[in-house]
Amino acid sequence: MILPAFGLISEVVISMRNRYTYGNIGIIYAIRSIGLLGFLVWAHHMFTVGLDVDTRLYFSIATMIIAVPTGIKIFNWVYRIYGSGLYTNHLLL
Numbered sequence: 001m002i003l004p005a006f007g008l009i010s011e012v013v014i015s016m017r018n019r020y021t022y023g024n025i026g027i028i029y030a031i032r033s034i035g036l037l038g039f040l041v042w043a044h045h046m047f048t049v050g051l052d053v054d055t056r057l058y059f060s061i062a063t064m065i066i067a068v069p070t071g072i073k074i075f076n077w078v079y080r081i082y083g084s085g086l087y088t089n090h091l092l093l
Contacts, residue, residue, distance in 0.1 A: 002034075002038075003031065003034065003035060003038075006031060006034070006073060007031070009077065010027060010031075010073070010077070013077050013080050013081060014080070016081070023072075023076035023079065023080070026072055026073075026076055027072075027073055027076050029069070029072075030069035030070070030072040030073045030076075031069075031073070033069040034066060034069050034070060034073075037062060037065060037066045037069070038066065040062055041059055041062045041063045041066065043055070043059045
């Protein structure tokens with residue numbers, strides 16, 4: 001559910017500057033790894049089925065690992081907005 005929103009945010013940030021500025025490959029790999037890891041952590045929504053401790057540990061760790069590519073995407077967006085001068089151009093208007 002979050003992947004379309006991430007794609008939309010990436011396109012809006014890119015179109016605000018009308019050029020690619022930073023981290024295109026990083027964003028591509030981050031969105032792919034979020035999709036793959038999201039596919040592998042389906043059971044963290046199943047609280048009532050009685051998963052054993054080892055299975056819960058795997059799904060908990062895999063869910064936390066999703067934070068790494070998500071952080072890469074967010075830092076790339078921030079750098080695109082701030083590092084490309086877009087933020088400072090709006091302050092001058």
